[in-house]
Amino acid sequence: MPLPPRLVPVNAVLALLTANTGWPSDLFDRGYRLAGLEVPASTKHSTTRLDAVAARGVSNHVVVAECKGGGNVDLDQADKLNALDADGIVRTASIDLQSAAPVTLDVVYVCMEEHAERIVTALESNETPFPVLSISGSELRHLGAPFTSDTLSDVLVGTIAVSGPPPAILRFDDQTPVEEFVPVVRAELVAEQSHRREIITVPTLTERVVPQYAYLGKTVKGAVTRRVEAACKRISQDLPDDFQFRPPTGEFAEPAVKILRSPEDHDTRGRTQGYQRLARIARKGPPKPKPPLPGHLRLFEELDDVVTDDETSEEGEA
């Protein structure tokens, strides 16, 4: 499942901060490390959440990335970011400072290439001209205002070649549709089959599929759980001989998936074939049900279409 555009910017930031992912790690290489995601911050306007915060401890430099999947700029959020207090971020993100120098801050908008010009224009019109980092399938490109940090300028000004999308470190959010959960939930259920387990609850599955689940807000948790539950129902419909969705009942408060059989029940050859059957169905979807055989009356009536009156009328009949 390709990484959806709304999750590309945050994963691009994470990739730049992580070594050895097959994507450029220029920020990591220059000493920047991830300090946090969804970090709360207060400004003179109010409070907000920062999508991603990175820091370079040796120079006391903090970078806040506002990750935009689309082209709309929330001007209220831009005003808040413009009023951020670097010292406050150091405290809330528990950043370790290693220099006696004052803390400096850069805010950068990270977006898809097709929205970059629009975002630059919107930020300039709002008099919050932040630097913008655009992402395409082949490069990262700096637009808009310059960076305040020389190190960050060295790394990000100009273009950085990339090959394809960034690694999918953050794969799911509250907007992820059910169909994107299906292959992951299905793999979890096959893993359960391999252990010969008999049942797994939807909350347990959700925690496994979305590793950051425990740290999500209550509303987001609910949305994600409902989609995992919908994925379970869909998989149970596709593989009715293997899995059965069990809704909550008086006895069992949590929805669950019952595992009806496992390839592990067979000998070595049968086991491998059993797993291969599951993979074939996962690739193609469930086999189409065969249409029911027509009864004899339907076939008899069909004769009306294959035999014309001319053929059956007796010669010389009046």
Add this chain to the structure above:
Amino acid sequence: MNRATLAKRFAEPSPAPLKTFVVEAHPNGDRVEYLRDVGADLPVESTEDRYLFRMGGGELEFFVDTLDDRFWSFHTWSKSGDAQTFLKAQLESRRDLDWMWLPSQHLKDVWPTADLRTLLSDFRGQKMLPDGEVARDVRVRVDGADSAGLLKWISSKPGYAPAVSVDRVAYEVDDPDFGHTTEALHRLGRFVAAGDSFELHQEIVRRVTSRYRDLVELIETRTLSFEPLAEGGLTISGGPVLIRYRPVPDMGLFVDEMFSGREPFRLWGAPEEEGEAFHVDAVDLHVGQRIAFDIAQTWLRLYLPQGSCGNTAVRLVANLQHRFDGQVFFGDRDLQSAFDLLPVSASASSGVSNGL
């Protein structure tokens, strides 16, 4: 019955050599109960050594050393075939036992004074490489004092280096402090030994196991994990494990074989094509754990969730060595150092070698 009993038996003339199978075990709770479960119909007895157990008897008898809490040694003088068949059946039917999957590099230098005498390189690329490749299947056995020399020569021939992959080795080992042993070692962590020093044999097993453990545990530090920040928000540690290899000539063949569910990969998955690459939400059927892959023409990313077993990544790389590219390597310099048995944080990241 204790280790001294084993040492005495090892040193006595015997029609059958000692076999030691090293198995990664994840017992939940009491070792005796766990071994009884693993042993199925075989009786399990404690010995004078609380870490040493006797399993079975008569035709099939193991002495199980659990002193290493993760990699257990199953010693046996029973027939190799019987012992292997029994352990293989247990490992295939359970998700909490696995073999060691020694990379080619880990079969070298098993002891400072070891003399390499026999070496088998076994590369089977037929299922992942299309017709027309220079070397799809290469099996070479060399017996002699310069066993590695011929393989180096073969590796120097254009197109042959990726098809050289060490499967088993035999060493003569004389140690002034321990004594003598002849050791044959297979890449799945199976040792066959004869000599006058069980202690030396045990130390060789421990040395091989220990450096394998270092690699496995280093990979486990790279698994993807999420932690909350004190004031709100969260942070991430780890990331995908990057594995690099020669350009894949036929991506369809490559992913079909890897995710066929068959030995040796035993990965289940339905690859989804994304441009020139594939994404797979897979299951490692050896341990029954979900893992995700991004697979491109010259590299793959392995997303190991928190708590994953590092053996998953090592097994994949070791099997790629024997099925696709003998020069496969980790993108992470430290992992490659542990893979190549070099000091961590001291090697070049290119790391392309067959371990010869």
